[in-house]
Amino acid sequence: MDFKDTTILICDDSILARKQLKDVIETYSSDIQFAEAANGQEAIDKYKEVKPSLVFLDIVMPVKDGNAAVKGIIEFDNDADIIIVSSVGTQSQLKSAIEAGAKDFIQKPISEEQVLKVLSSHLEG
Amino acid sequence: MYAQFFGSFLLSKDSVTPEQLTAAISQASETRLKLGTLALHKYYMTAEQVDEVCFLQTREDKRFGEIAIEKGYLREEQVDELLAVQSPDYLILGQTLIDMGVLSNSDLELLISEYEIFNEIDDMSLENQSKTDRLIRNFFTFSGKELTEHALMYINLVFNNLVRFIGSDFTPLNPISCSEEHDINYCVRQEIHGEIDCYSRIDMDESTAISFASRYAKMEFSELDEYVKASIDDFLNLHNGLFLVNMSNAFSMELSLTPPVSEEGNTISLPDGSFIIPVIYPFGTVHIIVSL
Helix, strand or coil: CCCCCCEEEEECCCHHHHHHHHHHHHHHCCCCEEEEECCHHHHHHHHHHHCCCEEEECCCCCCCCHHHHHHHHHHHCCCCCEEEEECCCCHHHHHHHHHHCCCEEEECCCCHHHHHHHHHHHHHC | CHHHHHHHHHHHCCCCCHHHHHHHHHHHHHCCCCHHHHHHHCCCCCHHHHHHHHHHHCCCCCCHHHHHHHCCCCCHHHHHHHHHCCCCCHHHHHHHHHHCCCCCHHHHHHHHHHHHHHHCCCCCCCCHHHHHHHHHHHHHHCCCCCCCHHHHHHHHHHHHHHHHHCCCCCEECCCEEECCEEECCEEEEEEEECCCCEEEEEEECHHHHHHHHHHHHCCCCCCCCHHHHHHHHHHHHHHHHHHHHHHHHHHCCCCEECCCEECCCCEEECCCCEEEEEEEECCEEEEEEEEC
16 A cells, blocks of 8 residues: 555654654555654644544643543534543443544554554554 | 562661661672571571571681581581572571671571461461562551551552562661651652542652663663663553452553653652662662552
8 A cells, every 4th residue: 555645743842752653654655654643732733734544642731631632623624533642441431432433543562562452453444 | 579678677676777778788789598507597506506607607717507517506417408498588688697696596596487377487387479478567557557458458469560670679767757848859750540549659869760770671781871761661661450350350440540640840749648668789778659
């Protein structure tokens, strides 16, 4: 598959978490473009700016948290493909993210296998 | 988890000084367990017998096992068994302290049996988890503090996550109760809110932070840059996130987390009931500060 026109938005307040996720995605395809955001508000703004194919979104973030960002993005684009990446994988957290419009959930620490599975099902499926 | 607590047990018995313990932890990775120490641990030989065989080894060019068999202290199948069976890793720390000349064989013989009786490590009827719980409860009795169920779960998870994300080569010192001003170095705070409120902090000096982050991120850092800071934030956030998952699963308690932040200034004031656990790694000491 050709990913030259694919942009993925990575949103996490940790520069390390963003790098780790980017490193894994690059093993999937080196053609993918990246956009980054460090809080929920930036995520919404960046989404509107670059209209990415896929969003990886942390929950616990300053300014606006992940759940608020999901709502903001879905308001703008009902078809947004948002994957939550969080250390807080509780049932209630999962439920509220899915209800807000997130499509998938990855529990931190991320495993390469899990990220690659999500990429193939969301970018190719 | 037994190796980590053996160190604090030795401290509480005044068998070692904190400096000796720190030095031993740094050296332990290079220590090879000797047959005599293994035989002591299995009660196959007494410390006197081990000392005697070690002495004879200086005069004859023979292996420890050969001499011990000749003297009738060990049978051949016991030697084979000792060499084959995996030994508890806290023996490595004991061996290191013997090699350093801090402990004698007879000191170690006594300390091992006290440690095992104290924690009933021989008791195979218990699940591993409840053994670890008991180990941690015992660890806290030194500081005269009773642990709540939640606090026990929290501390248990701290040690598990240190093993999982940083490395098992640490020794926690006894928890210190603290309820006033406390001096800090590089300190990150994350709050848990909901049915219970908890302030968690992790504090260390700059060079320790760099090494800690290098291990966490599996990268080589050389200065306290944004990646080092992010690594420490991520460790604390990951740990607390997993705690929330456990609390949700075990008690159906839904809690929330604030984003991790670096503490400003050189001191923090802690509420009543706070405690600090210094955790010694070969690269430095990490302070886990919990107000729960």
